[in-house]
Amino acid sequence: MVCARLLAVGAVLSSSVLALPKSFRTDPTTEHNPVRQFEAQADRAQAVADVFKTSWEGYYKYAFPNDELKPVTNGASNSRNGWGASAVDALSTALIMGEKEIVNQIITYIPVINFGSTGSEVSLFETTIRYLGGMLSGYDLLSGPLAHLANNKADVEALLTQSIHLANNLSFAFESPSGIPYNNLDLEDRRSDRSNNGLATVGTLILEWVRLSDLSGNATYAKLVEKAESYLLKPTPAAAEPFPGLVGMSISPEDGTFKDVVGGWIGGADSFYEYLLKMYIYSPTRYAPLKERFVLAADSTITYLTSHPAPRPDITFVAMYRGTQIIKTSQHLACFHAGQFILAGQVLNSPRYIQYGLELVNGCHEVYIQTATHIGPEQFSWDSTSVPPAQAAFFNRTGFYIDAASYQLRPEVIESYYYAYRATGDKKYQDWAWDAFVAINATTRVGSGYSSIADVNVEGGGEHTDFQESFWFAEVLKYSYLIQTAGGEEWQVGKGGRDRWVFNTEAHPVRVAYS
Template sequence: MTRFTSLALGAAFLSSLTYALPSNTPLNTPRYNNVKNNCGPPPSYGTPHAISRAQAVVDVFKTSWDGYYTYAFPSDELEPVNNTASNSRNGWGASAVDALSTALLMGETETVNQILEHIPTIDWSQTSDEVSLFETTIRYLGGMLSGYDLLSGPLSHLADDPANVDALLAQAINLANNLSYAFETPSGVPWNNLDFATRGNDGSENGLATVGTLILEWVRLADLSGNETYRSLVHKAENYLIAPSPASSEPFPGLLGTNINVTTGLFTDAKGGWVGGSDSFYEYLIKMYIYNPRYELLRDRWIAAADSTIKYLTSHPVSRPDLTFVAAYDGTTLRLRSQHLACFDGGNFILGGQVLGIEKYINYGLALVEGCHDTYTSTATGIGPEQFAWDPTSVPANQSGFFNTSGFYITDPSYDLRPEVIESFYYAYRATSDPKYQDWAWEAFVAINATTRVGSGYSAITNVNAPDGGDFSNFQESFWFAEVLKYSYLIQAPEAEWQVSKYGKNEWVFNTEAHPVRVSH
């Protein structure tokens, strides 16, 4: 089969998923009752011990929100050391929008309504800063769509004013309309970094993750709004990823390069892995199949990537052969290094294995979870580093002992309030019901709380292998609310319809920012 034919088939398949709905006509969204699986009894969740832990996470959420709301709202982030505000996400209130779905799942009514009062006031057309299509999609668009799904469904009682619920969808449409010019390229592969004032962009390349992590949110918006333009834009871009060219950009079946020429749609390298810049593209392949089983082609691409990862990228450190890591690659040359960001991979393999009913993926994911757990338990703070490696030919002299004991050495010791390790603990627990994963998540949460708490909130730190965490970076990321606190809560919380099902049949799917959206019906 020629390269051209493969692309044409991919385009035809994705085009077949475009439904004949009138443009700009909202769909009726029913109110939902809790969904019960018919695959046997659910695991035993919500023990008193776990519930007390869940409440402790809620208390940390309240502390974080109070600091942000007092000193930074409606700016994007809190700088907790000196009680000031930061605007790294265009000044639209990133922490507020990112916190909405977590506040909803926790039942924090006052916080929910503070956020709901803010969102209708946002003018998406006004910003003096560069706009990231990727970050804006996963945080703002994903956050509002998730809030709309939850508040027009099982959590409708938490909204004081129903008009604010309607405003979530209206504002999601407004935001997407402001972003949509990004797709006006010769190929349809969008620009990522946008200048709203001039409708400009920053160049001719985009990345695998920043192109491939749009489809869930934009398709959900199409389904809720009835406007098929949103679906067609991301389908066209996705075609270049599921049928990549040139052939050299796919060094292993299903595993791709990172950078894409926006003019031609061609990949410009063959470097990648389950690391930043590529990671959430692979994540969304299986999640789109969960969202709508008609995305069989994306499911098959996930299977190809998963099988190649197991066959070609699996790596065991020479000093700790009991650990399993996933290597990065440059062409077919492996790079024995990884990142905290990549530690979502265990959870994604577990989720894929559950949904597909394939045990080897679950078992592989659990092995990856063990490896990432070790990056936490090996450091002085009990928190994993931003980047690490296990290449025995490049071990720094001052970390040789650490490498011999831990199986890796630290290449970037910072911690930016990242969620990925706890995220994978969550999926491991939901699949196995083994309480050790609850314990691991709790231990990580306690370590993070002890080390990053400062001033009016929580801050990124500079050195996880210093007993006190080094210095504070004075920055409380919006995904602290969306991801770290959500996964730390959900792994301890009682059963609910949005919890990931042990049996592979899910009514909700989490976007890469941990915002749950209702699957397509």
Template structure:
């Protein structure tokens, strides 16, 4: 690994990748940090690259080829089947950052993965968005603009071969009476746990499997996910669609029917809506019906789910629902919604969606600005009848109260800042992303990497969970870098048709049949 220079971010020092600090949690006071010491985007982008290298060095030294680093204890965990989730999730970010040594460490490893062997159950959804998408993205980038980063062309071709191998191991999930797959798979005997599937876990397969079909020439990969998607585009029973285009979340793989009418732009539903417009970007000729479905859902969201806290009517949040009853609550996960509206507004030439998305970005920014760490909580609410007594003053000032104060290295707020900046070129979104990056560095940095924390509203984060998520590499650091970096063909929203589309794990794949 090349040595890195120290980068001082206010009160935060980002050490060299080789000089990893001891695994002792440190209380870091973030109030009073000098704001935006790094004002030039090039310097900020380099700071993100250095954080990526530091994170990779800790993972590679203590955890590779296991799934995740445990940075406090310098150990490892395997929540994603012991196939090296952090390595595969890091690939597209390493490529975009031009980190050739890391790229080759990863693509040299990937051919050795045996997808048929795992000690734990397999999530069709998580495996698709992390492993399958990570390899397909690497294949597209290394067969396109970043071909020079691969030392061995055979390792590039292995990315597609391993994608096919993985999909073949997963494909029995679709062998159901309806064609709606099971999500939880047991590879040892080709069985499932028999449980219902969900809106997001069914509706967030189509981009990756269609891309695989187009690259491999095997259209079966596309047909099986398109059949599953058809149940989401034509939901049954009618009661599962309490507002036009907005659905429940629990789906029977036996019948393909929805079992509830609970939902929103929240975890368990979120990326179904995200992929409706992204499939239209991927191929508008084949997937215009998904674009129409996104418009229906978006218009219903604006009309029925828009909510303004009683204490801060200047803020805009999207409510969840149970039937037609609104639930005034949301999640960090849902804060991707602003970026999705902005992306769609640009693609469709509809400023109303851009403007609505920007208002959602403002609301999610408030969840960061209001806490003592300047990081947003996992879950929050704004029901004035249910404000906890010890958060009354906080709610009155901030427009929300915290219902789950943890932070799991999630990307969604920075993701939406990225789309906001790309659409508007307004410097404040770059500044907000930088502020978030600095705050996350100040609070989650520990031992050999970065850890999820317990409480964003306690200085220092209230303790570490000793777990570095793989999407730290794939999403948080990628979006933090992209918003500060210059023009490149994978950047979104600079006119014409985007040449790349990002999956829900922030892995960019080449759009079908053309470019800008």
């Protein structure tokens, strides 16, 4: 998914997939959809792998070892401290695709990263989900089922060693009066800006730091994040929990109290709820209380936040809230929630959660297929009393209007398609994912890679904003690939029972514990 970001057989398809004609930008529900004609030419999974390789080649040529490629100008960007975010984020996807050359390009680079030095502010949250999660996932895969892809065993061991170095450099963030960490860090001086932290940025650390603790044998890493998590499980003051299990978003590291009552399955809150369930998957015996907290939040979501647009009562959206006031707004980021409910239904044996998740999948699918590019916008609303006059006809037809029209190479809708397909076996979800992949490819392909776009509701997406997100590698291409493969690999989610791997919010799979 869904990651939280504060307010992404045959014949080689390099020539066809990388320049899909404008005729592909048609209604994916029509009988004579060109996508359906195209798919017969070659294997879909291979098509995604080819796009991954093209994206990597552009990054490796023009930007490596910087963080991101600027594909329009063939430049580089360092939004994640200049440690090579795209390389680390790409590792687990390259492994799953079996791209041995790329795997070894990445793992021979990681040992030379100096995680103690950077010229910019460090986000504890972003660094954890991208770098720490990416290296731990690489270690789990390369010391397990994909060991044959590494040329040098020492490079594999370095993934764990570097994870320890990184966590040690970040650990001063937890030196607050409460144990709630600070998020914005100055590594050189080992200090923070001491500002309030967020629900997602506190609650989306526990999986990676506990996994590091288990792999390294150092219990300190787990203790740090478990103490921080305890404040989120028993929020104070009571008013910070307007609905059972659903809480505010701003938290004071000074005393652990919540400072607002705004929330929902939106950026800044979303992956806290994601990790409640995923920590239970990781270790049911150790983290049963987090499962109970997830059930509270899930049930409250169904009861209080479920919403149907007036023009389209067949569509289900999840609203956000301010106190007990319902706000009929959501985001592309939030669309991971569909997959989360489906996963919960499998793990907790709850057909109700699965059905609710499938309804949310359909809602997010509608948001995609109704725009000019067939890609969903960054933010949308469905409040009948606040429709912009220029979007009145669009709202009456679609059930939503667009608040923020950009697309930042986000994965959440395809992520939910993936969980829907693995739970149901219904091939329409594969088709929906393929439609989205083709639309994204046709619209965002530019220069040496793929770029965020300015407006999903104009032909061609408007301006290319010259930025290829690192999670394009980690999430969009991984979920687009996994949904089209046979599904027998051990890291795939199953149809219930005990999965052997769990995906962090950046889509890096880590091996679950067995206790």
